[in-house]
Amino acid sequence: MKKASLLMIIGPLFLLGLYVFPLWNIMLGAPQYPDPLGLHIHISGLQGANEFDIQNIDGLNHYIGMQTLPKPEDMWEFGTFPLIIGIMVAIGVSIGILGYFDKVSYKWFIGWFALMSIMGVLGMYDFNEWLVDYGTNLDPNAIMKLTNLDGTPMTYKPPLLGHVKMLNFDVTSLPSIGAWLMFLGMMLTLTAGILGWKNAIKQ
Amino acid sequence: MKINNHLLTTFGAFLMLVSCGQQNQSSNGALSSSAAEKVYVAPGEQDEFYAFLSGGYSGNLTVYGLPSGRMFKEIPVFSQFPTSGYGYSEETKPMLNTSHGFVPWDDAHHPDISQTNGELDGRWIFINGNNTPRIARINLSTFETEEIIEVPNSAGNHSSSFITENTEYVVAGTRFSVPIPQRDIPINEYKSNFKGSLSFISVDPEHGHMDLKFQLLMPGFNYDLSHPGRGKSHGWFFFTTYNTEEAYTLQEVNASQNDKDFIAAVNWKKIEEYVNNGGGTKMPANYAHNVYDEGTHTATTTMNKEVLTVDPLKVPGAVYFLPTPKSPHGCDVDPTGQYIIGNGKLSADLTVHSFDKMIAAIEGEKFDGEAYGIPILKFEDVLAGQVKSGGLGPLHTEFDGNGNAYTTFFISSEVVKWKLGTWEVIDRKPTYYSVGHLMIPGGNSRKPFGKYVVAMNKITKDRYLPTGPEMEHSAQIYDISGDKMELIYDFPTHGEPHYAAGIPADILAPKSQKIYRLDENEHPYAVKTPTDAKVVRDGNEVHIYMSTIRSHFTPDNIEGIKVGDKVFFHITNHEQDFDVPHGFAIIGQNTSELLIMPGQTKTSVWEPKQVGVWPFYCTDFCSALHQEMQGYVRVSPANSNIELKWSLGE
Numbered sequence: 001m002k003k004a005s006l007l008m009i010i011g012p013l014f015l016l017g018l019y020v021f022p023l024w025n026i027m028l029g030a031p032q033y034p035d036p037l038g039l040h041i042h043i044s045g046l047q048g049a050n051e052f053d054i055q056n057i058d059g060l061n062h063y064i065g066m067q068t069l070p071k072p073e074d075m076w077e078f079g080t081f082p083l084i085i086g087i088m089v090a091i092g093v094s095i096g097i098l099g100y101f102d103k104v105s106y107k108w109f110i111g112w113f114a115l116m117s118i119m120g121v122l123g124m125y126d127f128n129e130w131l132v133d134y135g136t137n138l139d140p141n142a143i144m145k146l147t148n149l150d151g152t153p154m155t156y157k158p159p160l161l162g163h164v165k166m167l168n169f170d171v172t173s174l175p176s177i178g179a180w181l182m183f184l185g186m187m188l189t190l191t192a193g194i195l196g197w198k199n200a201i202k203q
Numbered sequence: 204m205k206i207n208n209h210l211l212t213t214f215g216a217f218l219m220l221v222s223c224g225q226q227n228q229s230s231n232g233a234l235s236s237s238a239a240e241k242v243y244v245a246p247g248e249q250d251e252f253y254a255f256l257s258g259g260y261s262g263n264l265t266v267y268g269l270p271s272g273r274m275f276k277e278i279p280v281f282s283q284f285p286t287s288g289y290g291y292s293e294e295t296k297p298m299l300n301t302s303h304g305f306v307p308w309d310d311a312h313h314p315d316i317s318q319t320n321g322e323l324d325g326r327w328i329f330i331n332g333n334n335t336p337r338i339a340r341i342n343l344s345t346f347e348t349e350e351i352i353e354v355p356n357s358a359g360n361h362s363s364s365f366i367t368e369n370t371e372y373v374v375a376g377t378r379f380s381v382p383i384p385q386r387d388i389p390i391n392e393y394k395s396n397f398k399g400s401l402s403f404i405s406v407d408p409e410h411g412h413m414d415l416k417f418q419l420l421m422p423g424f425n426y427d428l429s430h431p432g433r434g435k436s437h438g439w440f441f442f443t444t445y446n447t448e449e450a451y452t453l454q455e456v457n458a459s460q461n462d463k464d465f466i467a468a469v470n471w472k473k474i475e476e477y478v479n480n481g482g483g484t485k486m487p488a489n490y491a492h493n494v495y496d497e498g499t500h501t502a503t504t505t506m507n508k509e510v511l512t513v514d515p516l517k518v519p520g521a522v523y524f525l526p527t528p529k530s531p532h533g534c535d536v537d538p539t540g541q542y543i544i545g546n547g548k549l550s551a552d553l554t555v556h557s558f559d560k561m562i563a564a565i566e567g568e569k570f571d572g573e574a575y576g577i578p579i580l581k582f583e584d585v586l587a588g589q590v591k592s593g594g595l596g597p598l599h600t601e602f603d604g605n606g607n608a609y610t611t612f613f614i615s616s617e618v619v620k621w622k623l624g625t626w627e628v629i630d631r632k633p634t635y636y637s638v639g640h641l642m643i644p645g646g647n648s649r650k651p652f653g654k655y656v657v658a659m660n661k662i663t664k665d666r667y668l669p670t671g672p673e674m675e676h677s678a679q680i681y682d683i684s685g686d687k688m689e690l691i692y693d694f695p696t697h698g699e700p701h702y703a704a705g706i707p708a709d710i711l712a713p714k715s716q717k718i719y720r721l722d723e724n725e726h727p728y729a730v731k732t733p734t735d736a737k738v739v740r741d742g743n744e745v746h747i748y749m750s751t752i753r754s755h756f757t758p759d760n761i762e763g764i765k766v767g768d769k770v771f772f773h774i775t776n777h778e779q780d781f782d783v784p785h786g787f788a789i790i791g792q793n794t795s796e797l798l799i800m801p802g803q804t805k806t807s808v809w810e811p812k813q814v815g816v817w818p819f820y821c822t823d824f825c826s827a828l829h830q831e832m833q834g835y836v837r838v839s840p841a842n843s844n845i846e847l848k849w850s851l852g853e
Contacts, residue, residue: 035781052718052779059753059780063827143828 004195005100007188008109012092014185018043018085021177024127025049026158028057030168040176041127043081045072064167065142066156067134077126088116092189099196106196113189120182128160238691241682244271249712252644252705254657255314255328256678258282259699262309264330264341269644269655269705270680272694280339280348281309281332285795289348292797293771293806294726295495297502301335301353302489310334313364313428313702316343317406321368321433321649325710327411329364329373336360338375338404340411344716345497352413353490355510356383356400356420362429362534366406368437368649372471373413375402376442380423380449383512384486393451397423400512401442403471412494417478417511419469419522422575423449425458426467428533428599433649434540436558438472441543445530447574459549463582464531465524465574466545468561473521474513482518483511498725500804516576523565524574526582527554533599537608537623538649542587546597546610553597553610555626557587588626592619598639599702601646603653603683609646611638611658618658618681620688632688634679636662643683644705652707656681656688659700667695676700717781719802726804728773733757738849745770745847751785751799752777753826755851756819759834763847766811766840772797772819775804786822789836796822811838 022040027049029036037057038049046069048054058068072078092112098104135157146154146167156166163172175183244250250268253275258265262282266275283290283299290299290307299307309332317326327349328341336354341347354360354375362376380397382388388396401419406412424444432439447464450457477483488510495502515522529547531554536543543556564584571581596614603609607629610619616637620630638660644652663677675695681688721731730736730750736757739746745768750757756774764770776785778801788796789809797805811817821832839845 056780059778 001102001106001196001199002100004106004109004192004199005096007192007195008096008099008112009093010096011185011188011192012089012096012112014181014188015085015089015092017181017185018178019082021181022047023176023178023182024173025176026171026173029170029172032168036170039069042178043078043085045078046070061156063143064146064154064156065139065144067137067139069134070130075130077130081123084119088112088119092116096192099192106193106200109189109196110193113186113193116186116189120186124160131157131160134158238682238689241689242270242272242680242692244268244273249708251708252652252655253708253711254642254644254703254705255316256657256659256696256700256703257311257314257330258697259312259701260310261698262311262332263698264311264314264328265697265700266346267696268708269657270682270692272678272680272692274697276346277697278341278346278348280330280341281306281311281337281351283307283795286798288795288797288805288807291795291807293808294499294501294804297504298348298351298493298495300491300493300504301337302355302491302506303335306335308334309337311339311698311701312361314704315364315366315373315647315702316704316706317370317411318366318368318648319370321437323645323648323650323706323710324370325706325714326370327406328704329366331360331363331375333360333363333378336363336375336377338364338373338413340373340406340413342411342497343711344714346715347495349495349497350411350413351491351493352404352415353492354400354402354404354415355488355490356381356385356398356418356486356512357402359425362401362426362442365429365431365440367431367440367471368433370406370408372403372405372416374429374431374440374471375404376426376429377401378425378427380425383420384488390451393423394449395423397449397451399424399426399444401426401440401467401469403474413492415490415507415510417474417483417513419474419513419515421467421515421522422447422577424464427531430534430536430543430647432536432540432558433538436536436540436543438470439558440469440471441534441536442467442469443527443531443534443545444524445532459530463526463528465579466527466531466534466543466556467577468523468525468543470521474518477518477521478511478513483513485509486512496725497719498723500719500724500726520565522577523561524577524579525556525561525585526571526579527556528552533597533610535600535602535608535647538602538604538651540649542623544600544608544610546600548596548598548613550597551592551595553590553592553600553621555587555589555623556585560587561585588624590619590621590626590628592621592628594619594631599641601641601643601656602651603643603646603656604651605653607653607683609641609643609656609683609688611641613637613639613661616660618656618688620683630687632681632690634658634660635666635677635693636660636664640700640702642703642705644707646705652705654682654684655705656683657703657705659696659703661699663695666693718779719800721775721777721779721802724775724802724804726773726775728771728806729775729804730757730773731775733777733851736849736851738763738847740847743768747772747849749774750777751775751787751821751832753783754821754828754832756821756832756834757851758849759851760837760853761834761847761849762837762839763845764811764836764838765843765845766814766838768811770809770811770836771806772809773804773806774799776801778802783825784823785825785832787819788822789819790817798823811836814838814840 279289359378361378446458529550594612
């Protein structure tokens with residue numbers, strides 16, 4: 001249980017990486033953008049991969065009537081997510097410490113992992129909702145109103161995960177360092193839970 | 204094949220008549236697959252070297268790639284350039300100010316890239332204006348002319364603009380000696396009244412700003428070309444001279460009478476010390492110093508009123524003359540700094556002087572008389588060797604860093620490769636036709652990149668499809684990586700390239716600037732956000748603070764302008780994306796368009812002469828909506844009282 005508890009202490013700390021590294025990354029390449037434009041999605045806001053990328057993405061998107069990219073104050077998520085992550089790290093580490101001193105059982109470990117997973121999924125759902133709104137809620141006076149082959153208005157939702165060809169742009173959306181660190185940390189807590197469970201069976 | 208080549212060179216004309224087939228075979232060599240592969244830079248690939256070719260009478264500097272011979276850019280330097288508005292915009296007009304007023308043209312000759320420890324560092328490139336003596340400095344991260352300094356007491360600014368090995372000085376010599384100071388005297392009083400000034404312009408190591416530190420007033424010869432000493436000879440500068448006869452008419456004949464003219468060896472470190480200790484004489488002068496500020500995107504002119512002159516006789520041991528045969532032209536120093544090559548342009552041979560022998564002769568005080576008090580060293584005492592070339596009319600020499608030198612021959616139209624030290628000729632290849640300068644990247648520094656040599660010719664004739672009597676000049680690229688030179692490419696150049704300077708792409712390309720930062724724009728008429736756009740009247744001057752972004756002007760409707768107004772369009776490009784310029788042109792503009800780079804502000808003056816509603820538009824195809832990027836200015840009669848009004852989207 002000591003080993004499991006140590007893992008439970010270390011695991012949540014990996015989530016601190018989210019304060020430094022982006023959670024997600026969307027890259028937009030096109031023939032006239034050999035150096036692609038890029039968007040780093042942090043839990044506290046959006047950043048361009050290069051200094052002026054946000055301005056340039058907004059500049060291009062105005063042709064097709066997309067909204068400008070949100071600033072931190074435009075979305076409640078950017079205020080709330082850092083708080084939630086902080087609280088979850090604190091709870092996770094506390095559980096680990098209590099486990100180390102045999103005050104709580106491995107079930108708390110699995111409980112933390114489950115809660116974090118649910119929040120992760122909710123976060124992804126929320127992120128996807130924003131992508132849908134961003135890509136489909138278009139200005140009716142847009143300069144270019146494009147339609148699909150079947151006549152429906154063309155929309156521009158970036159993919160949640162993977163690659164999509166959108167007009168002249170190749171859009172690739174992938175988890176970034178912050179997400180990978182979170183994944184690693186959560187795997188450590190899951191391992192802690194399993195180790196704790198195996199220990200419990202032995203006893 | 205070897206014999207054929209030799210015969211072709213010697214009896215080219217004869218062979219052309221009797222052995223057409225062989226000649227074709229030889230000239231088709233350039234089209235062989237190996238040559239094609241050597242110059243082929245596949246689509247999407249980039250060249251290995253930048254080559255900066257002077258534009259000669261275009262007044263500008265052109266940028267090419269090697270080995271492809273593709274032209275990337277023409278950098279406006281001494282000539283107005285309607286493409287970008289250089290010399291037409293209010294910001295850049297001061298760049299062309301001189302003591303003779305606004306001079307919108309010059310004859311640009313010898314580009315030289317800045318060096319540190321004798322190696323190319325790629326910070327700046329300097330070039331001289333020959334006609335109205337000026338030296339320009341171009342920034343090699345923006346590829347824009349940043350500074351032009353006029354050289355007083357000079358004419359025919361030809362033995363310029365060569366830099367010392369740590370870019371301490373950019374040096375400018377006088378090809379046409381003139382009365383110093385200028386005054387109203389009979390031309391036939393040339394002797395002793397006319398002088399040749401050699402100007403040492405210091406370069407600020409941080410910002411590159413130039414300052415005319417001192418002028419050496421030399422006898423009235425023609426100072427034709429120059430190069431700095433390097434390595435062991437650092438601290439010296441060498442100038443070829445002709446017209447030591449001091450002829451002032453029919454120079455073609457009268458300046459070619461002496462069997463030997465001189466190479467002037469100038470110990471500038473000694474003179475610098477003399478000057479730093481308060482030596483020299485201040486002389487009244489009047490010369491322009493034009494500096495372009497990247498923050499304000501604006502040039503300003505300062506007229507300087509004084510120059511520090513130095514009489515060479517006042518600094519013992521500072522100047523010596525090295526006798527050199529037959530009106531020498533090129534003056535080149537090998538990478539070690541040991542050999543000084545003087546090419547007697549009316550001779551068949553090259554004269555190579557030894558720096559060590561020169562120092563020994565000076566220390567032994569073995570002089571062969573003097574000229575105007577300047578000691579002349581004995582020819583035999585300083586001679587390292589002579590290259591018996593078999594060619595005619597040697598002009599310029601470059602080096603490959605592997606102990607070989609390459610000299611152009613104007614009259615026999617060829618490049619000759621020879622070995623330093625043994626003076627033996629290794630190879631020779633024809634040029635098409637009558638080559639002037641040649642260039643090896645870094646070929647006049649301590650560290651040449653000896654892979655290609657570019658030969659720049661004076662005569663084109665039949666090399667390309669004919670375009671009437673006037674044609675661009677031709678250039679050839681030779682692969683010099685092997686023992687023998689191989690002609691691999693032939694391409695037309697712009698203007699009349701004299702000298703050129705090359706540098707590996709990996710030194711320059713990574714620091715090439717993509718945009719100007721809008722948040723660092725300090726132009727007094729810049730608008731940082733479209734909401735700051737406005738129109739302000741001050742008497743009959745109207746200032747329009749305008750911004751552009753894909754794809755509209757803010758404002759795009761302006762009313763209240765009157766006939767007789769002087770309208771300043773101050774346009775700021777709000778793009779911060781690479782390669783998204785906007786242009787500006789308005790009907791009846793008496794200047795040129797403007798081409799405004801991202802983050803930049805430029806100003807065009809428009810003086811409407813007719814009542815009406817006049818359109819302006821973007822001249823650079825900036826986006827899919829470029830055609831829509833336009834606006835209107837309503838011009839009312841001079842006596843109307845229509846109020847100033849401006850808008851966008853109303």
